[in-house]
Amino acid sequence: MKRFEGQKVIVTGAASGIGRAAAHRFAREGASVCLIDKNWPEPSNSDALCLTCDVADQRSVEAAVSYAAEVLGGVDVLVNNAGYPVTDLDTDMSDAKWRGHFEADVHGLHYVTEAARSWLEAEGGAVVNTTSVAGLGGDRAMEAYDAAKGAAVQLTRALAIDFAPKGVRVNAVCPTLTHTAMSRAAENQPDKLEAFLKAIPLRRVGEPEEVAAAILFLASGDASFITGVALAVDGGITAGNGQPHLV
Template structure:
């Protein structure tokens, strides 16, 4: 499929994991893709993209001025913006009282402020193309977890941010949706993936058992960004192997 031929896509957090896989998916479908990230990994990732229409920009999404400058630079380079995928994220796993101010700020400023800054800067450009925004929420933005207070707070914010922004932008021709993954085999989840006992607990709760691969999430993001989803907006779509299908009670059958 070449659903994004002639279109420009921005992917944040594109240096690894879901962001990198999604940038590759968009590129495979014909898009010009700007890979945004705060580390050198984004420069490495762009070398692995198919075709010759991808480029990298080092950006800290927590800095609103840098975000606006980067998005404006993408539009100046390509002439347009059709899709913004807000994927950059951070997490902390510890008891509430052990969250330092720095821990809290890192997660909230990356996962919430960064999504707002990127979306705000992109709106004028997306209005011209009748484009769309896709955000990475999480099953942790649908229900709570133990030991992940800052992360749950941030992803709950993104779920409702997505709904509210969809309402505000719908009449302007801009769709806004989010994916909500569960455990996915990425750098952020390496501690769980390396712990057989923890991994088994996740597999017990996932009807499809195996953790998702980044490409599984990328496929759903590309659907939500495509014209195939032209009547879909304000949706938080679980890509979770069936985790949220359960009511939380244990399996006893």
């Protein structure tokens, strides 16, 4: 039997990248899936329910989640994958960009989770948040991104404790550089890509499907006693302590 046969799943930020990979994999494993995104680059040919919603807009979130739950018949799994794009470093940080990180990565996560709370509690469901290794340790010139992702990791832990009495598990995945539209800026600059590859012990960039596999594991019954975890999917970056290679 497929792991998610008959389950109802909502994935935000699902038009591309990690969210799209996770949504497709949930569907292959038997789930009914609702894909939510702010921008759909092209008409979707998916049989899944696709909704347009900005997760930073609380009213829009409440309407979208309510509609999705009505159509799907509830919510067993919520994947908070939507996030603010990283287009450059924070050397010239505008107020709008600073707020943008928090509105999508923190407020949006909160809005979507709260909107789905009653259905998740009714099903004893699972929540998986896509954050980043930047939420586990600091980076140079990425103050807003790191602060927002760190807040998302802490919010994951707090939600895990609050939801536990209702049988709902809440975890996070923390990827490093992964082949998505948002990674192209770094991947298209050989010096930046080489710096990343030197920092990643497995010496390669991650694939969206690899992060999706971790998301599905945390959402599945195989992780039934795991909650409040921020799982690094990073090729080993966080295994090191940051000291230079001395050999």
